[in-house]
Amino acid sequence: MDRKIQIAVCGYGNLGKGVESEIAKNPDMELAVIFTRRKPAESLQTKSNAPVAHIGEALEWKDNVDVMILCGGSKSDLPEQGPLFAKDFNTVDSFDTHAKIPEYYAAVDDAAKAGNNVSIISIGWDPGLFSLIKLYGGSIIPEGKTYAFWGKGVSLGHSEAIRTIEGVEDAVQYTIPVASAMERVRSGENPELTTREKHERVCYVVASQDADKDIIEKKIKTMPDYFADYDTTVHFVSHEELKANHAKAMHGGNVIHTGITGTGNKHVIEFSLHLDSNPEFTSSVLIAYARAAYRLSAAGEYGARTILDISPKLLAAEEPEELRRKLL
Amino acid sequence: MDRKIQIAVCGYGNLGKGVESEIAKNPDMELAVIFTRRKPAESLQTKSNAPVAHIGEALEWKDNVDVMILCGGSKSDLPEQGPLFAKDFNTVDSFDTHAKIPEYYAAVDDAAKAGNNVSIISIGWDPGLFSLIKLYGGSIIPEGKTYAFWGKGVSLGHSEAIRTIEGVEDAVQYTIPVASAMERVRSGENPELTTREKHERVCYVVASQDADKDIIEKKIKTMPDYFADYDTTVHFVSHEELKANHAKAMHGGNVIHTGITGTGNKHVIEFSLHLDSNPEFTSSVLIAYARAAYRLSAAGEYGARTILDISPKLLAAEEPEELRRKLL
Numbered sequence: 001m002d003r004k005i006q007i008a009v010c011g012y013g014n015l016g017k018g019v020e021s022e023i024a025k026n027p028d029m030e031l032a033v034i035f036t037r038r039k040p041a042e043s044l045q046t047k048s049n050a051p052v053a054h055i056g057e058a059l060e061w062k063d064n065v066d067v068m069i070l071c072g073g074s075k076s077d078l079p080e081q082g083p084l085f086a087k088d089f090n091t092v093d094s095f096d097t098h099a100k101i102p103e104y105y106a107a108v109d110d111a112a113k114a115g116n117n118v119s120i121i122s123i124g125w126d127p128g129l130f131s132l133i134k135l136y137g138g139s140i141i142p143e144g145k146t147y148a149f150w151g152k153g154v155s156l157g158h159s160e161a162i163r164t165i166e167g168v169e170d171a172v173q174y175t176i177p178v179a180s181a182m183e184r185v186r187s188g189e190n191p192e193l194t195t196r197e198k199h200e201r202v203c204y205v206v207a208s209q210d211a212d213k214d215i216i217e218k219k220i221k222t223m224p225d226y227f228a229d230y231d232t233t234v235h236f237v238s239h240e241e242l243k244a245n246h247a248k249a250m251h252g253g254n255v256i257h258t259g260i261t262g263t264g265n266k267h268v269i270e271f272s273l274h275l276d277s278n279p280e281f282t283s284s285v286l287i288a289y290a291r292a293a294y295r296l297s298a299a300g301e302y303g304a305r306t307i308l309d310i311s312p313k314l315l316a317a318e319e320p321e322e323l324r325r326k327l328l
Numbered sequence: 329m330d331r332k333i334q335i336a337v338c339g340y341g342n343l344g345k346g347v348e349s350e351i352a353k354n355p356d357m358e359l360a361v362i363f364t365r366r367k368p369a370e371s372l373q374t375k376s377n378a379p380v381a382h383i384g385e386a387l388e389w390k391d392n393v394d395v396m397i398l399c400g401g402s403k404s405d406l407p408e409q410g411p412l413f414a415k416d417f418n419t420v421d422s423f424d425t426h427a428k429i430p431e432y433y434a435a436v437d438d439a440a441k442a443g444n445n446v447s448i449i450s451i452g453w454d455p456g457l458f459s460l461i462k463l464y465g466g467s468i469i470p471e472g473k474t475y476a477f478w479g480k481g482v483s484l485g486h487s488e489a490i491r492t493i494e495g496v497e498d499a500v501q502y503t504i505p506v507a508s509a510m511e512r513v514r515s516g517e518n519p520e521l522t523t524r525e526k527h528e529r530v531c532y533v534v535a536s537q538d539a540d541k542d543i544i545e546k547k548i549k550t551m552p553d554y555f556a557d558y559d560t561t562v563h564f565v566s567h568e569e570l571k572a573n574h575a576k577a578m579h580g581g582n583v584i585h586t587g588i589t590g591t592g593n594k595h596v597i598e599f600s601l602h603l604d605s606n607p608e609f610t611s612s613v614l615i616a617y618a619r620a621a622y623r624l625s626a627a628g629e630y631g632a633r634t635i636l637d638i639s640p641k642l643l644a645a646e647e648p649e650e651l652r653r654k655l656l
Contacts, residue, residue, distance in 0.1 A: 284468050
């Protein structure tokens with residue numbers, strides 16, 4: 001095997017730790033460095049023996065890194081880091097603020113083009129693999145409709161929203177798809193489903209000893225955007241129970257495309273994910289697309305890309321000839 | 329909209345009829361001509377008002393066709409037609425003799441390169457969409473295993489095999505995945521499954537009046553390759569019942585990839601198809617990849633391609649900017 005693809009991780013939160021643990025399963029890749037905001041960088045405790053450096057010194061690593069995986073958050077890290085690092089590195093990120101993707105794409109595209117780099121944005125499962133299935137479904141059966149369901153899974157945003165309520169010490173929120181709604185979709189009925197009909201929300205809340213649980217429950221259930229439009233159930237539990245039964249960052253979901261051909265023949269295309277660890281899975285998708293970024297850059301391409309642009313074969317460690325033999 | 333993509337259909341069997349019926353759902357494409365072996369070509373009864381021409385006159389249409397969709401069979405039509413037409417046309421086909429795909433790829437690649445054309449081979453759902461999911465699954469979660477199940481669906485090959493038995497007037501064979509085996513796979517157990525454990529076969533047979541049904545049943549159940557390795561059930565029915573209840577060319581299946589990240593977190597990636605009409609669905613996949621062949625050729629590419637090579641965005645009628653806005 002040739003020299004391994006040298007990967008940098010930028011940010012050592014859940015995603016960065018996921019890249020660190022999963023990269024070893026890819027024999028053609030190697031973790032070159034972990035960049036952190038911490039000062040001094042050496043104070044960061046990591047699991048691997050990869051070098052650690054301060055994010056402000058990233059440029060010094062330019063010649064030793066093939067692809068930088070940006071593992072920061074979409075709210076404040078990536079809007080800044082995406083365009084910044086695309087100037088100097090091939091990058092992959094999981095920017096997932098759906099409404100702002102066109103604007104983010106444009107900013108990263110400008111930077112990547114200026115730096116002659118490839119930057120693959122918004123990688124993961126939604127946006128990401130779910131987007132792919134929507135594209136395949138809609139392109140193959142145009143006379144049809146695509147539905148997405150999320151869960152059962154932990155929504156970090158909703159869990160955090162509960163924690164902002166006075167008297168709440170901790171909380172975990174599950175998004176759960178309504179099974180009967182999924183069955184209606186699979187039947188090819190093409191239903192119009194309201195927000196409430198598609199998902200329910202179940203909350204496990206640790207209240208402080210003197211808190212009024214009725215008030216907390218009411219505040220959760222009436223919270224606009226987050227809960228008001230859903231059937232929401234609230235369970236009060238102890239810290240111990242929350243830790244014992246609700247600590248896994250599980251998630252997943254289903255994309256279902258149904259449509260018609262000929263004189264009314266129904267077709268159902270369905271894709272589902274059941275993930276014990278949402279961040280470790282997302283990290284694994286990022287790693288596969290880092291391989292693609294490396295290959296595209298090596299082939300002389302540059303600019304921003306999304307999952308919709310990337311040839312499937314670019315994700316696989318195996319050679320195209322072996323893939324054809326094994327998979328077709 | 330610019331000039332529509334001009335599509336030729338080569339072969340007017342189930343697949344060719346499927347392309348004819350579904351192409352109208354793609355506003356950017358148009359059926360330019362149907363090629364047939366029939367003489368005179370005009371005697372072919374078609375549903376659309378597309379021109380009909382003899383397959384021997386295909387070259388005369390070269391300037392009016394952007395992509396030819398080869399709708400013949402894998403056994404004898406495509407091995408000849410694939411390399412032949414790749415010299416003069418961009419082509420898409422559904423060659424599905426898995427073991428011979430590398431050899432077929434090489435022959436078509438030579439011809440397509442000589443003619444400066446793009447030929448996308450082995451398109452459909454297996455090989456095809458199932459191959460894609462295997463690639464995505466294995467590349468994203470390398471510490472895992474992929475399983476494929478087929479059905480419930482009608483196997484034309486197995487139905488035909490039954491019809492060769494003396495005393496059988498007609499037959500339909502269903503391949504049915506074993507639900508408990510699929511559940512074991514989804515659980516992440518990574519089971520080793522025998523042929524018998526994965527699928528069962530159920531046959532509906534019309535016997536001639538004087539036939540010995542016991543002998544027919546025994547001959548079916550012991551037929552090597554086709555039935556001997558499976559739990560097979562045989563039902564004798566009338567011509568009327570066969571026509572009333574078993575006339576639909578339904579099919580489908582599931583690809584399930586399960587694997588592990590981190591310290592034992594399980595992940596299940598599953599893709600399933602439920603198709604009322606196997607040929608109409610396959611035709612619909614062929615049409616979407618004809619759009620990709622057209623675009624690749626227009627961009628100056630040439631040679632053989634498979635589903636593993638094709639960027640997802642090339643399948644969609646919409647522009648990339650709209651796709652990013654809608655799907656990401």
